[in-house]
Amino acid sequence: MTSLMTFMKKYRGDAIIATLATLVIAFATLWQPRILQEMITAILARDQGTVFNLGIQLIGLALLGIVAGVINTIFSAKTAQEVSADMREKGYRKIQTFSFGNIEKFSASNLVIRLTNDINQVQMVIMSVLQQITRIPILFIGAFILAIITMPKFWWIIVIMLILIVAVSAFSFTRMGNYFEKLQTTLENNNTLARENLMGMRVVKSFVQEQNQIKKFSKSSDEMTDTTIRIGNLFSILMPAFFLVGDLAVAGSILLVGSMVTTDPSMIAAVQAFISYLMQILFAVVMGGFMMTGASRAFVSLGRLQEIYDTEPELTFPETPETDLTGDVTFEHVSFTYPGDQEPVLQDISFSVKAGEMIGIVGATGSGKTTLAQLIPRLYDPDSGVIKVGHEDIKQVNESSLRKTVSYILQRSTLFSGTISHNLRQGKEDATLDDMKWAAHVAQSAEFIEKLDNQYDAKVEERSANFSGGQKQRLSITRGVIKQPDILIMDDSTSALDARSEKLVQEALDKELNGTTTIIIAEKISSIIKADRILVLDQGKLVGMGTHHELVRNNEVYQEIYRTQKALEEV
Numbered sequence: 001m002t003s004l005m006t007f008m009k010k011y012r013g014d015a016i017i018a019t020l021a022t023l024v025i026a027f028a029t030l031w032q033p034r035i036l037q038e039m040i041t042a043i044l045a046r047d048q049g050t051v052f053n054l055g056i057q058l059i060g061l062a063l064l065g066i067v068a069g070v071i072n073t074i075f076s077a078k079t080a081q082e083v084s085a086d087m088r089e090k091g092y093r094k095i096q097t098f099s100f101g102n103i104e105k106f107s108a109s110n111l112v113i114r115l116t117n118d119i120n121q122v123q124m125v126i127m128s129v130l131q132q133i134t135r136i137p138i139l140f141i142g143a144f145i146l147a148i149i150t151m152p153k154f155w156w157i158i159v160i161m162l163i164l165i166v167a168v169s170a171f172s173f174t175r176m177g178n179y180f181e182k183l184q185t186t187l188e189n190n191n192t193l194a195r196e197n198l199m200g201m202r203v204v205k206s207f208v209q210e211q212n213q214i215k216k217f218s219k220s221s222d223e224m225t226d227t228t229i230r231i232g233n234l235f236s237i238l239m240p241a242f243f244l245v246g247d248l249a250v251a252g253s254i255l256l257v258g259s260m261v262t263t264d265p266s267m268i269a270a271v272q273a274f275i276s277y278l279m280q281i282l283f284a285v286v287m288g289g290f291m292m293t294g295a296s297r298a299f300v301s302l303g304r305l306q307e308i309y310d311t312e313p314e315l316t317f318p319e320t321p322e323t324d325l326t327g328d329v330t331f332e333h334v335s336f337t338y339p340g341d342q343e344p345v346l347q348d349i350s351f352s353v354k355a356g357e358m359i360g361i362v363g364a365t366g367s368g369k370t371t372l373a374q375l376i377p378r379l380y381d382p383d384s385g386v387i388k389v390g391h392e393d394i395k396q397v398n399e400s401s402l403r404k405t406v407s408y409i410l411q412r413s414t415l416f417s418g419t420i421s422h423n424l425r426q427g428k429e430d431a432t433l434d435d436m437k438w439a440a441h442v443a444q445s446a447e448f449i450e451k452l453d454n455q456y457d458a459k460v461e462e463r464s465a466n467f468s469g470g471q472k473q474r475l476s477i478t479r480g481v482i483k484q485p486d487i488l489i490m491d492d493s494t495s496a497l498d499a500r501s502e503k504l505v506q507e508a509l510d511k512e513l514n515g516t517t518t519i520i521i522a523e524k525i526s527s528i529i530k531a532d533r534i535l536v537l538d539q540g541k542l543v544g545m546g547t548h549h550e551l552v553r554n555n556e557v558y559q560e561i562y563r564t565q566k567a568l569e570e571v
């Protein structure tokens with residue numbers, strides 16, 4: 001709640017205008033039955049002049065209500081939109097500071113839902129609160145007082161009506177709140193399933209998983225339908241129940257007043273005003289109930305957003321001055337466990353790499369190669385030990401110095417929708433066309449980029465669907481080399497390239513990025529056979545280090561990998 005108030009503060013002017021407009025609406029609504037009552041009395045007394053005057057007042061009041069309504073809607077909508085845009089932006093900014101660990105804890109799709117659906121909930125409630133917040137209590141209290149002033153003897157009709165309405169509301173709105181909560185959960189489920197299915201469509205189709213996916217989605221969708229129907233059913237009972245209570249009160253009043261009208265005709269005017277006030281009381285209670293239900297949903301959403309705002313990034317960089325780092329890398333007794341896991345993935349790793357060396361990393365699947373590589377650009381911090389880049393502890397270096405020095409080309413190439421140049425400029429913000437051409441030449445992507453209609457301005461579609469696996473990898477390498485980093489980490493990033501292209505990339509890297517330390521994680525020994533040194537990982541431990549020839553002679557794990565791969569090649 002405090003956080004909502006903080007967001008609202010900036011737009012208090014708009015919120016105050018919206019609230020003042022609701023005061024005018026409440027006044028216009030409350031005053032209308034009063035004028036009508038006086039009009040009916042004047043009609044009964046055949047006082048044409050007063051009838052005309054009151055008629056003008058009635059029209060004026062209606063116009064005032066309309067103008068206030070328009071002003072209120074404009075300013076409520078504006079405030080709600082502005083506040084939710086700020087909330088979304090703050091959430092987005094915060095997520096940008098998150099470490100991998102933070103994001104894994106929430107999960108990506110959960111964060112998307114928080115930034116979209118939850119913010120929509122809050123937006124809707126801000127809008128309805130600004131439209132109703134002052135109107136409801138004023139209408140309720142005002143109509144209550146005016147009804148009693150109009151027909152003091154019938155106060156007990158109002159009390160009975162209120163007891164009945166509160167009973168119906170308490171029953172329905174608590175149930176509705178539960179259903180809305182359930183709806184939110186099923187909606188999240190549905191979104192996750194749809195997202196997973198669409199993103200993994202190729203897998204779904206190639207493993208003929210369509211029916212299974214449909215079954216899974218239908219189950220979740222049926223649950224959502226069921227909850228929505230229950231909410232609908234509740235609504236279909238709720239509204240008539242409210243009207244029944246209102247009609248009973250109206251019928252009761254007319255019945256009781258009927259005998260009085262013959263002796264005092266002005267009672268007709270009074271009873272119509274009394275009935276209008278009863279309706280206004282009914283309206284205020286019903287709207288209040290709806291607002292509370294919406295507010296309780298929004299509070300849950302607000303809490304979920306607050307969790308994002310309150311999450312401290314697990315990993316922060318010091319605000320130290322820019323440092324020029326060299327390509328030397330040192331690991332000193334480094335151990336690492338993934339957040340939430342018990343077993344360490346890397347254990348007591350120590351090695352040193354000199355600037356300009358080419359280092360290969362091999363090991364079985366799951367031996368910790370990617371994990372080790374991710375520690376160099378500080379995507380995670382180790383549990384213990386020290387990692388140095390350019391002889392500096394990376395925990396003491398600011399983010400931009402480290403990012404400038406290290407380029408990490410991921411195992412799975414991720415490109416962003418936009419253009420090729422837009423993607424390459426993520427590697428170097430001020431890259432010129434010549435820089436792009438140079439990098440594309442190194443990464444062997446120039447040959448296909450320059451055949452495209454718009455070349456470096458060619459479109460990259462969502463999830464880079466318009467490029468082949470090998471092209472995506474080459475574009476990722478282009479983005480990685482464009483800033484001419486001192487350390488280039490290639491995490492199995494040539495796996496989709498044919499042997500010839502892979503060789504050409506390596507030769508170009510060797511020639512064009514001569515002083516750069518290159519760390520290549522490879523499944524195939526052939527990819528790193530020429531490395532100055534190869535690190536051999538086995539179940540998170542560094543079990544060997546040396547050239548290919550040394551390791552083939554004296555390292556059992558390496559020999560095993562080499563033998564298996566050779567045998568496969570011969571087959």
Ligand SMILES: Nc1ncnc2c1ncn2[C@@H]1O[C@H](COP(=O)(O)OP(=O)(O)OP(=O)(O)O)[C@@H](O)[C@H]1O
Binds near residue numbers: 341365367
């Ligand atoms: N984000 C993560 N959270 C928890 N555990 C993880 C995470 N990423 C990897 N692991 C675990 O850490 C271990 C090492 O994984 P890593 O990806 O570093 O291995 P790898 O040698 O690169 O494997 P591959 O050759 O298959 O890419 C594996 O057991 C894996 O299950």
